[in-house]
Amino acid sequence: MPAERVLPTAEARDLIALTSEIADKELAPRAAQYEADARFPREVFRLLGEAGLLSLPYPEEFGGSAQPYEVYLQVLEEIAARWASIAIGVSVHSMSSYPLAAFGSRAQQEQLLPDMLSGRLLGAYCLSEPHAGSDPGAMITQAIDRGGEYVLSGTKAWVTHGGQADFYTVFARTSESRTEGISCFLVDGAMPGLSFGAPEHKMGLTGSPTTIVNFDDVLVGSDRLTGSVGRGFAIAMSALDSGRLGVAACAVGLAQAALDYAVSYAKERHQFGKPIIDHQGLGFLLADMAAGVESARATMLEAARRRDRGLPFSRQASIAKLVATDAAMRVTTDAVQVLGGYGYTRDYPVERYMREAKVMQIFEGTNQIQRMVIGRHLARD
Amino acid sequence: MNIVVTVKQVPDTWAEKKLDPSDMTTDRATVDNVLNEMDEYGVEEALLLKEAHGGEVTAVTMGPDKAVEAVRKALQMGADKGVHLCDASLHGSDALQTASALAKVIAPLNPDVVIVSSEASDARGGVVGALLAEYLGLPQLTLARKVTADPGGGTVTIERQTDNGYATVLGKLPVVVGVIEKINEPRYPSFKGIMAAKKKPLVTMTAADAGIDPGSAGPSGAYSEVDEAQPRPPKAAGQVVKDEGDGGAKLAAFLADQKLV
Ligand SMILES: Cc1cc2nc3c(=O)[nH]c(=O)nc-3n(C[C@H](O)[C@H](O)[C@H](O)COP(=O)(O)OP(=O)(O)OC[C@H]3O[C@@H](n4cnc5c(N)ncnc54)[C@H](O)[C@@H]3O)c2cc1C
Numbered sequence: 001m002p003a004e005r006v007l008p009t010a011e012a013r014d015l016i017a018l019t020s021e022i023a024d025k026e027l028a029p030r031a032a033q034y035e036a037d038a039r040f041p042r043e044v045f046r047l048l049g050e051a052g053l054l055s056l057p058y059p060e061e062f063g064g065s066a067q068p069y070e071v072y073l074q075v076l077e078e079i080a081a082r083w084a085s086i087a088i089g090v091s092v093h094s095m096s097s098y099p100l101a102a103f104g105s106r107a108q109q110e111q112l113l114p115d116m117l118s119g120r121l122l123g124a125y126c127l128s129e130p131h132a133g134s135d136p137g138a139m140i141t142q143a144i145d146r147g148g149e150y151v152l153s154g155t156k157a158w159v160t161h162g163g164q165a166d167f168y169t170v171f172a173r174t175s176e177s178r179t180e181g182i183s184c185f186l187v188d189g190a191m192p193g194l195s196f197g198a199p200e201h202k203m204g205l206t207g208s209p210t211t212i213v214n215f216d217d218v219l220v221g222s223d224r225l226t227g228s229v230g231r232g233f234a235i236a237m238s239a240l241d242s243g244r245l246g247v248a249a250c251a252v253g254l255a256q257a258a259l260d261y262a263v264s265y266a267k268e269r270h271q272f273g274k275p276i277i278d279h280q281g282l283g284f285l286l287a288d289m290a291a292g293v294e295s296a297r298a299t300m301l302e303a304a305r306r307r308d309r310g311l312p313f314s315r316q317a318s319i320a321k322l323v324a325t326d327a328a329m330r331v332t333t334d335a336v337q338v339l340g341g342y343g344y345t346r347d348y349p350v351e352r353y354m355r356e357a358k359v360m361q362i363f364e365g366t367n368q369i370q371r372m373v374i375g376r377h378l379a380r381d
Numbered sequence: 382m383n384i385v386v387t388v389k390q391v392p393d394t395w396a397e398k399k400l401d402p403s404d405m406t407t408d409r410a411t412v413d414n415v416l417n418e419m420d421e422y423g424v425e426e427a428l429l430l431k432e433a434h435g436g437e438v439t440a441v442t443m444g445p446d447k448a449v450e451a452v453r454k455a456l457q458m459g460a461d462k463g464v465h466l467c468d469a470s471l472h473g474s475d476a477l478q479t480a481s482a483l484a485k486v487i488a489p490l491n492p493d494v495v496i497v498s499s500e501a502s503d504a505r506g507g508v509v510g511a512l513l514a515e516y517l518g519l520p521q522l523t524l525a526r527k528v529t530a531d532p533g534g535g536t537v538t539i540e541r542q543t544d545n546g547y548a549t550v551l552g553k554l555p556v557v558v559g560v561i562e563k564i565n566e567p568r569y570p571s572f573k574g575i576m577a578a579k580k581k582p583l584v585t586m587t588a589a590d591a592g593i594d595p596g597s598a599g600p601s602g603a604y605s606e607v608d609e610a611q612p613r614p615p616k617a618a619g620q621v622v623k624d625e626g627d628g629g630a631k632l633a634a635f636l637a638d639q640k641l642v
Contacts, residue, residue, distance in 0.1 A: 014575045022569050052572035065572055 002081075003256050003297070005074055012071040015056075019075045022051055023082040031083040031207070035352060038199065038206040040164055042122070044086055045093070049119015053079075054093060058101055062113040069242075069304035073249035077297075080253025081260075084356040085207035087253060091246030092160045096123030096169045098239045099184050103227035112186065116167065124165035124189075125243075126156035126213055127236050133158075134369050136171070137179050137233065141215060143172035145229075148222055150174075150185065152193075152215040158363070162211030163196035165189050169239075170215075171232045182232035186224045193218035204355030241314045243364050244321040245307070248300040251321075251328035251360045255293045258328075258335035258353045262286060266338055282338065289334050292327040299323045315377040322370040325360040332357040382436035382532050385492040386427040386460065387483060387513070388420040390444055390451035391503040398503060404600065405607035406473050407503050414447060416454040419498035421567035426528055426560050427496045428459045428568070434532050437461045439490055443471060443482055449583070456578035457570035463581065464490075468588035473600040480512030482598075485591045488517055494537060495557045499524065514557035521557040522550050526564050 007013050026047060034041055048054050056072040058064025067075075080087035097116045100108055115121045132138040141154025152172055159168070168187045175181035187194065197212030227235050263286055266277035276282050300323075303316035332354040336343035343350045361367045392398050392412040399408040427438045440455035442448050443466040452463035466486050474482065487495060495517065497510035514521035525539035526547060535554045540547040542561055552558075570578075588598055596602060622631045636642040 011576065015572055018570060018572060018575060047569070050571060051569050056572075 002260060003077070007074070008068070008070060012067070012074075015067070015071060015075060016078060018051065019053060019078045022047070022053075023079055027079065027082040027086055031085075032349060032352070034207045035085065035204075036206075036346075040207060040209050041086070042164060045089065045119050045122055048079075048086075048090065049117075054090060054119040055117030057094065058097070058113070058117050062101070062109060063117045068308040069245060070301055070308055073245055073300060073304050076246060076249035077253035077256065080250040081257040083207070084250060084254050084353075085205050087250040088205060088247075089161065089208055091243060091250060092125055093119075093123045094246060095239050095243035096125045096165075096167070098242060099169055099226045099235045100186060102238065103184070103231065103235050108186075108223070108226070112167075121166035122161055122164060124159050124161040124168045124213075125239070126159050126168050126170040128158045129155060130157045130212075134366060136236065137182075139171065139173060139182065141170070141172045143174050143183060143185060143220070145174065145222075150220045150222065150225070152185065152187070152218040152220055154215050156213040156215070158200070158210055159213045160208055160210055162199075162209060162213050164209055168194075168213065169226070171236050172215075174229050174232075177230070179233040180230045182236070183229050184226040184232040184235045185220050186226055187215075187218060187220055191218050191220070203358060204352065205359055240364055241317045242307070244317045244370075245300065245304055245313075247360055247364050248296070248303075248317075248320040248324035251324040251357065252293065252297045252300055254353055254357055254360075255289075255296065255324075255328040255331040258332045258350055258357075259286075259289045259293050261348075261350055261353075262289065262335040262338040276338075285334055285338065289331045292331050296320075296324040296327040315374055315381070318365070318370040318373040318377075321364065322367050322374070325357070325367060328357040329354075329361055382430060382434045382493045382530065383491060384427045384430055384436060384438045384494050384496065385487050385490055386420075386423045386438060386440050386455065386496040387487075387498075387509075388424065388440050388442050388451040388455050389417045389501045389503075390414045390442065390448040391417045391501050400607070400610050404473055405610060409445065409447070414450065416451045417498065417501045417503075419500060419502065419562065420451070420455075421458075422560050422562055422564055423496045423498040424455045424458050424460060425565045425567040426525075426558075427494075429565065430494065430496075430528065430530055431459075434530055436493075439464060439492075441483065441486055441490075442466070443474075443479060443486070445472070449585070452583060453578060454570070456581045456583065457575045458568055459570075459574060461581060463583040465583065465585045466588070466591055467585055468593075468598075470588050470595055470598040471593075473603065474598065475603040475605045476506050476508050477512060477604045478598065478602065480509050481516050482588070482591065482593055483509070483513055484516035485593055486586060487513070491555075493532065493554045493556075494530065495519070495555070497557060497559050499559055499561055510557065510559045517557065519555055519557050520552045521559065522552045523559040525558050525560045528558055528560070528564070 055064040056067040060066050076087050127136050129139050143150040143152050166189045170185045170187050171182050173181050174183040193216040195214045199209040199211055267275050269276045300320040303313050303320040306313040306316055335350040336354055342348055393415050396412040401408045431438050438460040439462045440452045440460040441464045442451050449465045452465050456463050500507035522539045524542045526542045527540040529538045536551055537556050538551045541550045
């Protein structure tokens with residue numbers, strides 16, 4: 001039984017219907033094969049862009065649809081329920097566009113945003129470095145001011161869409177200060193000096209390339225500095241607050257897909273003369289899965305509504321990311337259990353869901369880091 | 382160019398289709414209904430013609446209240462206007478009555494091109510297009526897998542699919558063109574298209590508005606009648622051929638038996 005949503009407007013209902021139609025026809029049929037082949041479907045992002053699904057939370061004047069996060073996140077969920085790699089890609093693309101949309105100058109926004117939001121250009125977000133993951137304040141990638149332009153050098157790690165993206169939102173050090181010495185740049189993917197490692201051999205999300213990005217004296221005009229010098233760390237954290245809601249949505253969508261698959265299987269599969277769903281032990285397992293999915297969705301939507309009303313939501317975003325990704329891990333693992341031996345094979349999608357859920361507890365701040373953020377808010381607020 | 386495209390709402394292709402036992406018409410109430418998939422190709426072709434030559438696309442349907450969704454979908458894809466012929470007296474119309482009613486709605490629109498798809502996935506009669514051309518008194522180009530219009534020269538040229546290739550056929554405007562699935566890749570509506578569609582003109586007409594004679598409408602005026610219907614029998618179990626060294630010969634014999642080789 002697919003998610004039953006309470007949506008705020010008729011417009012939102014149309015949007016969910018459009019997303020489901022495209023996701024059913026264009027994403028679901030390809031997901032398993034592309035994941036098995038580790039193939040990145042760049043054309044799918046063009047299609048989603050043309051349908052207007054890459055720019056939902058952004059202002060109409062730049063080609064967006066000014067949709068609230070409450071709606072945008074449920075669209076992401078619908079995409080994730082068919083193909084997690086694409087939903088993560090949409091979330092990362094959206095997060096990569098965010099610094100310019102929220103902190104860029106009017107001129108930068110007019111020049112660059114429409115192509116970013118339409119999906120003509122695909123984005124990537126370069127914060128992590130090989131030795132600086134949970135602690136991005138330890139980054140060493142440098143941007144040296146040469147008057148009129150910056151020279152970027154260093155190595156970024158774990159970049160989603162590395163080598164495939166058209167623009168890279170890059171955080172680099174402009175002075176020594178741990179958090180006040182970082183600035184944000186928008187770098188064209190075709191710049192000389194930019195090179196990419198081979199895609200990481202990942203456990204899941206294999207349809208989404210993740211690579212090292214090397215900057216060897218890459219020249220970036222000062223007009224590509226986003227926000228003021230030294231503001232980068234604050235921009236990165238602000239982008240992550242919204243990005244974490246995106247990851248929470250991907251996790252809820254994935255968990256919903258696992259639940260739906262497990263329930264329909266449990267109605268068909270008979271043991272001891274009746275459908276396995278009618279054995280209380282298994283029915284309770286499924287009930288816990290449903291409770292996990294629905295409570296995760298409620299937590300995520302609560303954080304989204306705070307954001308939509310202009311209330312502080314950083315703590316709630318971390319809670320949503322923590323709750324939703326932990327729920328997705330548990331629900332997808334239990335979905336494998338529901339299918340028994342069949343669930344453990346690659347002939348069924350649930351083992352893939354389980355592999356895909358795992359990374360959601362790791363990126364955009366591990367779930368330990370989410371607890372750290374939540375704890376700091378509790379101590380401070 | 383003034384382009385009209387016909388659309389129909391049908392039970393979801395994958396749904397089990399049933400007849401209403403009381404009057405032997407398609408049961409549309411208990412299933413999900415969608416825009417006939419073939420009609421999406423028609424709408425796409427109409428939009429491509431408009432994009433190439435300018436003008437306007439009007440989507441026309443006949444059907445019960447809910448059938449307006451098919452027109453809405455066409456408007457969301459990019460059609461400019463919609464017309465929904467909706468009247469209880471038209472329920473149970475056969476192919477001839479349907480085509481005649483559609484002609485009554487379409488003729489006053491003075492189209493240059495009327496695009497129809499080759500069939501709807503519910504009744505699968507595949508004749509309404511031809512009947513419509515007849516009622517409109519227009520030539521018809523059928524089985525088009527490619528359409529090129531020359532509005533200045535007043536012609537449309539199509540590649541007509543044949544069993545072993547295609548024939549190039551030229552027709553004079555105004556003309557009815559029947560398209561097949563090979564012709565294009567229908568677009569998805571965009572979210573903006575969905576928003577814009579809400580503001581596009583969509584006219585609902587009754588049979589009287591369209592000038593349809595009440596005596597000729599509905600089952601009593603139909604030229605054909607469904608006497609009886611049987612569900613397709615369940616698939617019989619396959620025949621197992623056991624290989625005892627002569628599997629190949631047995632298979633060949635089976636195929637020959639079925640006149641497949
Ligand atoms: C598939 C994938 C895609 C990614 N995409 C991007 C991207 O597009 N852009 C980008 O910038 N990054 C991206 N990342 C990087 C990701 O954000 C980091 O992997 C993550 O932040 C963790 O960093 P790390 O891997 O260096 O682990 P570490 O920071 O080394 O952490 C190792 C372990 O120590 C724990 N730990 C660390 N510090 C603490 C602490 N203070 N208290 C308690 N526990 C702690 C962590 O929770 C973790 O369990 C991606 C990663 C993956 C796997």
